[in-house]
Amino acid sequence: MSPAPRRSGFSRRRWLLSAAVLALAGFALALWLFLAQGGLTPLRVPVGEPWQGSDDPGQIAHGAYLARIGNCLTCHTSRGGIPYAGSRPFRSEYGVLYSSNLTPDPETGLGEWSLAEFNHSLRHGVSRTGLLYPAFPFAHFSHLTDEDVEALFAFLRQLPPVRQAAPANAMSAPASWRNFSMFGWRMLFHRPSAVIAQVPDDSGPAPSQAWQRGRYLVDGLGHCAMCHSGRGALQSLPASRYMAGEHITGQGWYAPPLDREALAHWQEPELAYYLRNGVSRHGSAYGSMAEVIFTSTQFLTEDDALAMAIYLKTIEPAPSVRHDRRxxxxxxxxxxxxxxxxxxxxxxxxxxxxxxxxxxxxxxxxxxxxxxxxxxxxxxxxxxxxxxxxxxxxxxxxxxxxxxxxxxxxxxxxxxxxxxxxxxxxxxxxxxxxxxxxxxxxxxxx
Ligand code: HEC
Ligand code: HEC
Ligand code: HEC
Structure with missing residues (x-):
């Protein structure tokens, strides 16, 4: 026997072994990514009877307040259009996407939706429409309580129904293949824990009620990080750039970093006053922030605005912020x-x-x-x-x-x-x- 065939037999075995190891590693990685985005649960939309709504005026009023903080109106109303009937365009490098109709019209709105389905779309970003695009801040809304989700739906259910279908999205492939592209995107980037600050560990003093409320409002309904966090690849919001400041896609404005250093000169009550009034001795709010204050935060109760301020002033600066300043x-x-x-x-x-x-x-x-x-x-x-x-x-x-x-x-x-x-x-x-x-x-x- 000459040594040559033995060598080639050996290398073929090695090649097969490497291929098997690679395939296994690929499979393990895919499985890990799949589990990291929540496994099967988010992808299964619950069905159920259409929700009949609420007759509790207190719950509906609470829902109206929450809808203000979540700013559902701004994103779900077209310029000069009917409130909450959708069709506002969202432009990005992938094309144009239109927001949905949230009024209780049975065909074009949420009239046939069960409470479980509404809850699922807010918490997991998946509805009968399919896997939803992250222009809808569902990673933030995944932190809402059951009680608040129900109050929001109670409020939306009693709006006058409006028949208005959103125009077809004008996006380019592969982003336009909704379920395909969003499945991949979710595997890589959907990490709801990245948009909410972690509660400090047990070593320090327990966070106050106001801090917890502030965090719930800022990172949950308020979705402030959607503009104020740095963006990673494909519009993702990596935890490492939490509140690090960013140029807002398609709007021209720059949302500055929000952290304890960036806000060092603001006292908590000043910050709360700014959120409720849009003016302060440190200057006023303009552009996208003026819109947020006008449509959303000016309606905050004094306690909630103060809670937000208390929380904002404890955020640790992201590493990239220090770099920018230097x-x-x-x-x-x-x-x-x-x-x-x-x-x-x-x-x-x-x-x-x-x-x-x-x-x-x-x-x-x-x-x-x-x-x-x-x-x-x-x-x-x-x-x-x-x-x-x-x-x-x-x-x-x-x-x-x-x-x-x-x-x-x-x-x-x-x-x-x-x-x-x-x-x-x-x-x-x-x-x-x-x-x-x-x-x-x-x-x-x-
Ligand atoms: C920053 C903009 C933005 C905000 C704020 C926002 N939405 Fe949306 N929402 C969207 C967009 C865009 C879509 C469409 C996503 C898609 O088609 O994949 C959407 C989709 C939805 C859907 C899914 C509808 C369907 O037919 O599948 C629901 C439900 C919804 N939003 C409820 C809300 C509620 C409730 C609030 C307020 C608490 C809210 N949204 C705030 C942009 C927003
Ligand atoms: C006719 C008066 C007037 C002139 C002239 C003027 N500004 Fe202003 N500027 C204002 C007012 C009033 C505001 C505050 C607007 C508000 O709060 O609604 C303002 C706000 C600003 C702000 C935002 C500051 C903040 O934090 O509130 C900047 C920056 C600015 N002006 C720069 C300039 C520059 C640069 C020029 C010249 C090219 C200029 N302005 C000319 C009246 C003027
Ligand atoms: C649609 C994008 C957008 C959203 C959402 C948004 N902001 Fe802003 N914010 C901006 C922009 C742009 C500025 C800078 C403009 C200015 O200073 O007038 C700003 C400025 C601010 C400032 C002033 C900071 C400084 O150092 O000057 C504060 C405080 C602030 N935002 C808090 C919030 C909070 C709290 C939320 C959530 C409830 C929020 N923002 C949501 C866009 C946004």
């Missing part, structure tokens, strides 16, 4: 101011003051201002380009507004004046570019 301060806006100071003197100083200290309560200071110095420059760019107005709330009945400079200043002048206000009067933040300004034009409407 690079921002290493790159102070020394270049790119160009004509910015003159533009400021001519266009802005009348209202905001030559010294950047603002005027009275109506014209906010830009010196030391959090929005001006936020890690990303997009928010001040948007303010200058499109102007802005804080939300109308109980504590801010007649807001003054900031005028838009879109047609008045060139993109270069906008970049320069933003760089000026990000570096004058002791302010320190990274420089913006003309391309940053240009990129905002296409996102004007949001």
């Amino acid at each position: 690079s921002a301060s290493r790159d102070p806006a020394s270049a790119g101011i160009g004509n910015g100071m003159n533009v400021y003197r001519q266009q802005c100083a009348d209202c905001h003051g030559l010294d950047g200290r603002g005027r009275g309560l109506d014209y906010p200071p830009l010196a030391g201002n959090r929005l001006v110095m936020s890690a990303s420059g997009v928010n001040p760019i948007r303010m200058v380009l499109f102007g802005g107005v804080a939300p109308v709330t109980g504590g801010n009945r007649q807001p003054h507004s900031m005028p838009p400079y879109l047609t008045w200043l060139s993109d270069r002048e906008v970049a320069e004046v933003v760089n000026y206000i990000r570096s004058a009067w002791g302010n320190q933040a990274s420089a913006v570019t003309i391309d940053d300004v240009r990129a905002q034009h296409s996102l004007m409407l949001h």
Whole structure:
């Protein structure tokens, strides 16, 4: 016998063995991923008799309050459309998705749904429609209590039924193959525990009732992390980027980090006041946050707003936040101011003051201002380009507004004046570019 065939026999056995080991490892990994997204339970939609609704006015009122905090109205109403009848478009790199009709119409809404099915769609993101897309914050809603789910359904069931089917989604494959793509996505990314802060271990003092309530509201119904957490691959929300700040898909605005360092200058009652009124001595809320306050958090009870604030101020900064801050301060806006100071003197100083200290309560200071110095420059760019107005709330009945400079200043002048206000009067933040300004034009409407 020559050694050659023996070697090849040996390597074939080795090859078969490696293939078997690989197949086994692949199978184990798939099984692990399948179990990590919850196993079979989430995929089985419970059937049952249509729910007849509730005749308890207290429960319905409680549901209406919860619907405010969950902001169901905003996502489930099209511009100028009938409240809760759906069809609001959600744009992303995968195309356009439309929200569902939540009114009790039997054909196009939730009229035929059982309470178990409603519960299942909120908790697991699966309904008779199929596996739902994560534009619907079901990972957050998975933390709701049974009592709150029932109250929400009680509220929705007594709305006037509206017959309105959502337009067909316009997404590209493979995202458009709903069950196929979402099954894969859930295996890789659906981890409800990643969107809720873990309760500190037994070693420390037990968390207060207010803290627990705050966490329930912020991480559950309030789904604040949907904008404020950093995104991972394919729109996922990894635990490592919890509340680390992010540019909001398709909207242009940047939601800053929310953690105990980022909010160090806010007292809890100030933060609660901001959530209920949209204004504060640290500046007002604009853009997406103004919308959240206007449609949702201004309706919080004082206790619930305070509970949220208490919780927010205990969040540990995500590692990536520290990194962002360091690079921002290493790159102070020394270049790119160009004509910015003159533009400021001519266009802005009348209202905001030559010294950047603002005027009275109506014209906010830009010196030391959090929005001006936020890690990303997009928010001040948007303010200058499109102007802005804080939300109308109980504590801010007649807001003054900031005028838009879109047609008045060139993109270069906008970049320069933003760089000026990000570096004058002791302010320190990274420089913006003309391309940053240009990129905002296409996102004007949001
Ligand atoms: C950030 C936007 C957003 C918010 C907030 C939101 N939804 Fe939705 N919801 C959606 C979108 C988008 C869909 C459609 C998902 C899909 O087609 O896969 C949806 C789907 C649903 C469905 C499934 C309907 C069906 O026919 O399968 C239910 C039920 C639902 N939402 C209830 C609620 C309730 C109750 C609230 C408030 C507590 C709420 N949603 C808040 C965006 C949102
Ligand atoms: C739709 C996206 C979105 C959602 C949802 C959202 N925010 Fe915001 N938030 C923003 C944006 C954008 C800003 C920055 C704009 C500004 O400062 O005016 C912001 C700013 C803030 C600020 C000011 C922080 C600072 O340092 O300036 C606080 C506090 C805040 N949000 C709390 C919350 C809480 C609490 C929730 C949940 C109830 C929430 N946000 C939900 C988009 C969002
Ligand atoms: C006619 C008066 C006026 C002029 C001129 C003006 N602003 Fe404003 N600006 C305001 C008002 C009023 C607000 C607050 C709006 C609100 O709270 O609803 C504001 C808000 C802002 C904010 C957000 C600050 C915060 O946190 O509340 C920035 C940034 C800003 N202005 C920058 C500028 C720059 C840069 C210019 C010049 C290019 C400028 N403004 C010109 C009146 C003005």
